[in-house]
Amino acid sequence: MNRTAAPAEPSKKAPEGTLSGWGRIPLPGSERFGEDLEGLSASADLCRGLGRSYGDSSLPARPTDRVVNTVLADRLLSFDPASGRVRAEAGFSVRELYRVFLKQGWFTPVTPGTSFVTLGGMVASDVHGKNHHSAGTIGRHITALRVRVADGRVIDCSPQQEPELFWGTIGGMGLTGHVLEVELQLEAVPSPWILQESERIPNIDTFLERLEATAHDWPMTVGWIDCVTQGPSLGRGLLMCGRWARPEEAPKAFPRQLPRLKLPFVLPDFVLGPLSVRAFNTAFYWKHIPQKKRGIVHPETYFYPLDAILDWNKAYGKRGFTQYQAVLPKDNARRSARAFLELLTREGGASFLCVIKDCGPEGSGLLSFPRPGVSVALDIKMTDRTQHLIDALNAFVIAEGGRIYLTKDQLTRPEDLRRMEPRLDRFTALRRKWDPQLRIRSAQSVRLLGDPPLPETTP
Amino acid sequence: MILAILGATRGMGRALARQAAERGDTLVLLGRDLDELERSAADLRIRSGGRAEVRLVRADLDDIGTLAPSVEAAFAAVGRIDAVVVTAGLFGTQDALEADPAFAARLLTVNLSHTVVFCEAARQRLLAQGGGTLCVFSSVAGDRGRKPVGIYGASKAGLSHYLESLDHKYRAAGLVTICVKPGFVKTGMTAGLKPPPFAGEPDGVAKSVLRAIDRGQPVLYTPAMWALVMAVIRRLPRFVMRKVGF
Numbered sequence A: 001m002n003r004t005a006a007p008a009e010p011s012k013k014a015p016e017g018t019l020s021g022w023g024r025i026p027l028p029g030s031e032r033f034g035e036d037l038e039g040l041s042a043s044a045d046l047c048r049g050l051g052r053s054y055g056d057s058s059l060p061a062r063p064t065d066r067v068v069n070t071v072l073a074d075r076l077l078s079f080d081p082a083s084g085r086v087r088a089e090a091g092f093s094v095r096e097l098y099r100v101f102l103k104q105g106w107f108t109p110v111t112p113g114t115s116f117v118t119l120g121g122m123v124a125s126d127v128h129g130k131n132h133h134s135a136g137t138i139g140r141h142i143t144a145l146r147v148r149v150a151d152g153r154v155i156d157c158s159p160q161q162e163p164e165l166f167w168g169t170i171g172g173m174g175l176t177g178h179v180l181e182v183e184l185q186l187e188a189v190p191s192p193w194i195l196q197e198s199e200r201i202p203n204i205d206t207f208l209e210r211l212e213a214t215a216h217d218w219p220m221t222v223g224w225i226d227c228v229t230q231g232p233s234l235g236r237g238l239l240m241c242g243r244w245a246r247p248e249e250a251p252k253a254f255p256r257q258l259p260r261l262k263l264p265f266v267l268p269d270f271v272l273g274p275l276s277v278r279a280f281n282t283a284f285y286w287k288h289i290p291q292k293k294r295g296i297v298h299p300e301t302y303f304y305p306l307d308a309i310l311d312w313n314k315a316y317g318k319r320g321f322t323q324y325q326a327v328l329p330k331d332n333a334r335r336s337a338r339a340f341l342e343l344l345t346r347e348g349g350a351s352f353l354c355v356i357k358d359c360g361p362e363g364s365g366l367l368s369f370p371r372p373g374v375s376v377a378l379d380i381k382m383t384d385r386t387q388h389l390i391d392a393l394n395a396f397v398i399a400e401g402g403r404i405y406l407t408k409d410q411l412t413r414p415e416d417l418r419r420m421e422p423r424l425d426r427f428t429a430l431r432r433k434w435d436p437q438l439r440i441r442s443a444q445s446v447r448l449l450g451d452p453p454l455p456e457t458t459p
Numbered sequence B: 001m002i003l004a005i006l007g008a009t010r011g012m013g014r015a016l017a018r019q020a021a022e023r024g025d026t027l028v029l030l031g032r033d034l035d036e037l038e039r040s041a042a043d044l045r046i047r048s049g050g051r052a053e054v055r056l057v058r059a060d061l062d063d064i065g066t067l068a069p070s071v072e073a074a075f076a077a078v079g080r081i082d083a084v085v086v087t088a089g090l091f092g093t094q095d096a097l098e099a100d101p102a103f104a105a106r107l108l109t110v111n112l113s114h115t116v117v118f119c120e121a122a123r124q125r126l127l128a129q130g131g132g133t134l135c136v137f138s139s140v141a142g143d144r145g146r147k148p149v150g151i152y153g154a155s156k157a158g159l160s161h162y163l164e165s166l167d168h169k170y171r172a173a174g175l176v177t178i179c180v181k182p183g184f185v186k187t188g189m190t191a192g193l194k195p196p197p198f199a200g201e202p203d204g205v206a207k208s209v210l211r212a213i214d215r216g217q218p219v220l221y222t223p224a225m226w227a228l229v230m231a232v233i234r235r236l237p238r239f240v241m242r243k244v245g246f
Helices: A037-043 A094-104 A119-125 A163-169 A204-214 A274-287 A299-303 A312-316 A333-346 A386-400 A414-420 A424-434 A443-449 B011-022 B034-047 B064-078 B094-099 B101-128 B147-173 B202-215 B225-235 B238-243
Strands: A031-033 A046-048 A067-069 A076-080 A085-089 A142-148 A154-157 A178-185 A194-201 A220-225 A237-244 A292-297 A321-329 A354-359 A373-381 B002-006 B026-031 B054-058 B083-086 B132-137 B175-182 B219-222
Touching: A037 A067, A037 A142, A037 A178, A076 B034, A094 A299, A119 A178, A142 A163, A154 A163, A163 A424, A194 A204, A194 A299, A204 A220, A204 A237, A204 A333, A204 A354, A237 A274, A292 A299, A321 A333, A321 A386, A333 A373, A333 A386, A373 A386, A386 A414, A414 A443, A424 A443, B002 B011, B002 B064, B011 B026, B011 B034, B011 B202, B026 B034, B026 B064, B034 B054, B054 B064, B064 B101, B083 B101, B083 B202, B094 B101, B094 B147, B101 B132, B101 B147, B101 B175, B132 B147, B132 B202, B147 B175, B175 B202, B175 B225, B202 B219, B219 B225
Parallel strands: A031 A067, A046 A067, B002 B026, B002 B083, B026 B054, B083 B132, B132 B175, B175 B219
Antiparallel strands: A076 A085, A085 A178, A142 A154, A142 A178, A194 A237, A194 A292, A220 A237, A220 A354, A321 A373, A354 A373
């Protein structure tokens, strides 16, 4: 039997009495686990899943807040093998979806870059993937939700039924209500393997050209950028295009479960220092010796390269890290992407990994992140300068008319978010409609959206 | 294989049922809440790609009157059962049980008396069909009287004792009895407790239990490391046990 070595397991690495997101920056708090999400959610202030949002989106606003972890509520509730429509409890993970459905010829139509994400988390972040330009965000494929709203009622919503609550919950960071059940339209895949074509790209201008050109022929594209190298090679990197392989192209065997490594301890700070980052980026670029490569790739390697190391977030040292992801509007994408990278290198924000992706049309989720343009995502190790760097990047993104991805955020200032998010008032109005006191909240919603203080409750 | 599981909707029982369903076993789920059983049955059918046959029977370990009839109903539903598995049980911390005698009495009744009554009914049916496996989840907590699991451990000590006697008495007649002794396993039942070293995952436990059923292994410590841990703890002198916190 092809079992996962490590099942869906939340970010357990936080010190005792604290919770932390994937960036490993802890806050005081505790979480309750249980199979009975419907019961537990009745008194919850916040729900969280596998804890892969980087910052404080899934962390409690106050240490005594009741946080419910959904990962044990992971049952599949219905599946129609003719249409591919599946319904599951919110804690069901993409890891399990991959394991159960790929061999049956189905897969999630949109996946983020990790399989350690629950359906509830995918909904709350309205996640996107390498196929955003062709498939949109996950919200486009969610057909119904069951949500526990703040007054305790359980509401079934969909694009037809309570559409406001539905589209507010898609990308709503878990703040409109607790997602209990998710109904998702799966995609039929011709084989479980991926056909990938990768290409070495000499600079950022070519990158944007090639992203646009390949978008017509390939349903999935993504770029990795070396954001250490400056000058004429600024923004050089690798472009990876992919699609599901046709049966005649694919190996006959089902892809075997790949081995997983664990980092036994938190790596010391010098491991991902400037020199090693530069060496890694150079090696990664020049390892791709032919200008173009084409071949069959394991789906896990293709979608989830970093999942191979279970807790790669420990590589960023004791202080943890954050990720910064912003989308820059399409009109000026070429100029602004170059300017963004120039700013980044000027500010010394050398990132181990920088991912670039062209985004398609904006989703219907009220706070959905992607919009037409180019998205850039990078890891930033926490240092004394990180806040300054984030502020500088945000100032730039505001000037360009772009916006950031809340799921990655740890350090954005509320006034900056307000400048990039004209949609906030509508979102807050929707939250207040279902939750006048804004009882359902997170550390992030207090920090960024300015949720007013609540009277102290007894835990 | 045809398995009947009491306690398949949650925790280790859920993991076990999933692995059995994925290999194509036929399952009879026994539990107190038919809606919950129905949800778990759907989960198992989907995970098996529609292959697994899943039947439901109501049984409530709190209600002795439901137990023998539920065994009858389970056998009637599928004709023959290769293994009857019991993962259901109650848990309470020593503090909670000391503070609430009614809860302590209920836990002892459910985990020991009623579980034995259920097993007796299953034993008779398994022997009547010519043999089979009775696999029951006890606990490492039953291996030695310890400070944090006095009352819970007592219920499991009694259960382990009973299961061993079944193995001695009926193995020759074809009844294989398996006493599973999980160490600390991260499930909804232990949520809120601080996981000690060597804490296990339900999936790992389920895998080893299915293997033990296939092999007819009478006692299974899982995760395996707990066999060693308990071997040491069983040998610690009392003056040490009085001092330490485990």
